[in-house]
Amino acid sequence: MRAEGSKYSKASSLSHEVGTTINFGISDTFAIRGSLDWSNDSGFIDYVNVVDQIGVTNPDTAEGLNRVKDADGEETISGRIAARWEPAPWFDATLTYYYQEADIEGRRVSHYRDIVPGLLDGTPSVGRYENAFRVREPNKITNDLIALEMVADLGFAELTSATGWSTFKDDGQRDQTTLLITLEYSYELFPAFTAFTREVGREERINQELRLVSKNDGPFNWIVGGYYNRFDLAASSSEFVPNYVPYVNQPALDFGLTDRPDALEYFSTDRERLVELAAFGEVSYKFFDQLTLTVGGRYYDYSLKAASSVDFPLFEPLSYAPQTLNEIEQNPFDPALAQSDNGFLYKFNLSWEASDDLLLYATVSEGYRIGGVNGVGECDAYDPNATQGACALAPGQQFGPNPGDISIRDERQYTPDQTRNYEIGFKSTLLEGDLTFNGALYYIDWIDPQLGSSTVNANIPITVNGGGAESKGVEFSANWRASDRLQIRGNFSYVDSQLTTLTPDLIRTITPPGFASDFEDGEDGDRLPGSPKTQFSIFGAYDYPLANGDSVVFNASYSYQGNVLTRAGGRGNGLTLASYGIANAAVTYEAERWSATLFVDNVFDKFAETGAIGTELVSQIVSDFDGGDVYSRGFSTHILPPRQIGLRMKFNFGG
Numbered sequence: 103m104r105a106e107g108s109k110y111s112k113a114s115s116l117s118h119e120v121g122t123t124i125n126f127g128i129s130d131t132f133a134i135r136g137s138l139d140w141s142n143d144s145g146f147i148d149y150v151n152v153v154d155q156i157g158v159t160n161p162d163t164a165e166g167l168n169r170v171k172d173a174d175g176e177e178t179i180s181g182r183i184a185a186r187w188e189p190a191p192w193f194d195a196t197l198t199y200y201y202q203e204a205d206i207e208g209r210r211v212s213h214y215r216d217i218v219p220g221l222l223d224g225t226p227s228v229g230r231y232e233n234a235f236r237v238r239e240p241n242k243i244t245n246d247l248i249a250l251e252m253v254a255d256l257g258f259a260e261l262t263s264a265t266g267w268s269t270f271k272d273d274g275q276r277d278q279t280t281l282l283i284t285l286e287y288s289y290e291l292f293p294a295f296t297a298f299t300r301e302v303g304r305e306e307r308i309n310q311e312l313r314l315v316s317k318n319d320g321p322f323n324w325i326v327g328g329y330y331n332r333f334d335l336a337a338s339s340s341e342f343v344p345n346y347v348p349y350v351n352q353p354a355l356d357f358g359l360t361d362r363p364d365a366l367e368y369f370s371t372d373r374e375r376l377v378e379l380a381a382f383g384e385v386s387y388k389f390f391d392q393l394t395l396t397v398g399g400r401y402y403d404y405s406l407k408a409a410s411s412v413d414f415p416l417f418e419p420l421s422y423a424p425q426t427l428n429e430i431e432q433n434p435f436d437p438a439l440a441q442s443d444n445g446f447l448y449k450f451n452l453s454w455e456a457s458d459d460l461l462l463y464a465t466v467s468e469g470y471r472i473g474g475v476n477g478v479g480e481c482d483a484y485d486p487n488a489t490q491g492a493c494a495l496a497p498g499q500q501f502g503p504n505p506g507d508i509s510i511r512d513e514r515q516y517t518p519d520q521t522r523n524y525e526i527g528f529k530s531t532l533l534e535g536d537l538t539f540n541g542a543l544y545y546i547d548w549i550d551p552q553l554g555s556s557t558v559n560a561n562i563p564i565t566v567n568g569g570g571a572e573s574k575g576v577e578f579s580a581n582w583r584a585s586d587r588l589q590i591r592g593n594f595s596y597v598d599s600q601l602t603t604l605t606p607d608l609i610r611t612i613t614p615p616g617f618a619s620d621f622e623d624g625e626d627g628d629r630l631p632g633s634p635k636t637q638f639s640i641f642g643a644y645d646y647p648l649a650n651g652d653s654v655v656f657n658a659s660y661s662y663q664g665n666v667l668t669r670a671g672g673r674g675n676g677l678t679l680a681s682y683g684i685a686n687a688a689v690t691y692e693a694e695r696w697s698a699t700l701f702v703d704n705v706f707d708k709f710a711e712t713g714a715i716g717t718e719l720v721s722q723i724v725s726d727f728d729g730g731d732v733y734s735r736g737f738s739t740h741i742l743p744p745r746q747i748g749l750r751m752k753f754n755f756g757g
Contacts, residue, residue, distance in 0.1 A: 141178045157296060160294050216736075239274065239275050245268065278297040326382070370428045372408070476494060493560070520548075547572055571599065572599070580592055658687045
């Protein structure tokens with residue numbers, strides 16, 4: 103049994119969790135193990151601009167706005183039960199069922215980087231652990247998994263079968279106000295404008311792997327196997343604009359839109375089916391007891407089918423009804439979004455045991471990642487009078503009034519990318535086994551890399567293929583048993599990743615005032631976004647025995663990562679997230695049947711950003727129908743939790 107209570111430094115209440123694990127030996131050949139856990143994370147992000155009534159409260163005034171404390175809390179219940187059966191010494195099987203349900207109160211992002219427009223001193227609009235969403239953003243997520251693993255010892259080899267079936271469901275709400283205002287299609291005219299979306303999705307996966315591993319004592323060994331995976335997705339996005347239509351249908355404006363009771367303004371669907379097949383094998387031969395050559399290969403084959411759609415119900419008859427997930431699953435696939443590919447990947451590894459304490463190796467291999475769809479509905483033919491254009495362009499499609507406004511890429515989908523990897527390294531044991539020290543130097547040539555970009559219409563995040571990229575890096579790790587009581591381990595890595603060829607129209611730019619935008623090319627030498635150049639961590643544990651047979655264990659760690667770009671090359675109104683280091687510490691009293699741990703995570707209460715949504719320039723002022731200012735907050739960052747102090751207890755009631 104286990105229990106934990108803790109508190110974030112920025113939270114107003116405690117977080118807590120409890121759990122238990124049980125084991126039953128039914129017979130000598132059959133046993134059951136189960137666990138059940140419940141957690142309640144208080145959260146620590148305050149929503150500071152939540153409107154009283156959506157479509158009634160003016161979000162750019164102080165009246166009718168509320169602060170919701172700790173609005174990113176999460177309550178999760180999870181359970182696992184596993185049964186293992188071993189009817190014979192040469193065969194055993196384990197059947198496992200896992201379930202998790204999470205009720206999330208809101209997104210864990212900060213608008214601290216959202217600078218108040220017009221103020222030259224860069225004044226943030228809210229605090230570090232606050233956001234400015236106008237509606238709350240709850241989400242409910244459920245996962246379940248059934249897995250069966252069977253292992254048979256055939257004498258000459260071991261045969262393993264692994265089967266899995268899983269489902270994922272989510273039903274959430276997001277604030278959509280800023281996106282629609284930035285489109286400048288009249289939404290900003292309505293003083294009380296607030297929009298939100300409902301995102302609903304269902305995923306199902308079935309996979310099967312068979313693997314046969316030789317058990318030879320001689321110099322020759324091998325592995326052969328096969329893999330199958332099927333993935334199905336159905337999802338929809340519904341966008342609501344309460345009270346917007348009555349305002350723009352008034353005689354002074356007379357937009358003539360359909361005034362739906364549900365205020366549904368936009369509805370999109372996404373359906374996908376992916377089928378993957380693979381066969382793999384590997385053979386190795388040891389020469390002279392020190393030199394081993396391994397040659398491996400993998401044949402892959404995949405097919406992807408997809409369909410997406412977008413509707414604007416305010417232009418449809420009142421009888422228009424959005425599709426349910428069951429109906430979306432019956433939609434025919436779009437031939438224009440069909441993908442398939444197959445090929446062969448190789449691996450060569452040469453390892454040399456220079457001594458009992460030193461292994462040197464060199465590896466040349468290939469990697470592969472399948473393509474995919476962006477899940478954005480295809481744009482209709484260009485219409486200068488369209489109310490909204492949140493959609494994806496097809497190649498050659500016109501997106502603006504000028505003859506040259508033609509899409510040069512397919513925003514609906516992206517193709518596979520592949521890598522060629524070269525690595526040399528060593529693994530060593532020093533100080534009579536008390537120290538292990540490993541290192542590697544590598545180079546990765548990246549072909550058609552999948553990169554983040556955005557659509558021409560509405561600036562929706564999508565994935566596109568770049569012309570080429572490379573990564574060069576080095577990494578080290580060590581584990582030192584300094585004494586019977588003290589153990590220290592650490593790692594360090596450095597990587598330089600950049601584009602190597604031109605990638606047209608990769609980086610979206612915004613030119614204030616207003617939201618006029620353009621694209622810049624990704625250029626040779628541009629640093630790739632999403633990962634730091636330098637990372638390192640160090641961990642230490644000291645075990646202090648007591649006279650009564652119990653012990654006290656002291657743990658401390660520190661992890662550091664360098665700055666991270668949010669957009670390729672750092673150009674195009676991107677952002678460089680600052681480097682940061684996080685320290686954790688804990689002390690544990692360990693007795694025979696129980697333990698108690700006092701822990702502190704993020705000891706120095708470091709504010710750390712790990713990702714970005716949008717850019718700083720998205721936060722601008724536009725004018726409404728009466729010439730008043732409408733503040734569009736479109737930029738936010740993902741952040742790490744602040745300092746958390748807690749107590750964790752574990753009890754063992756077994757024999």
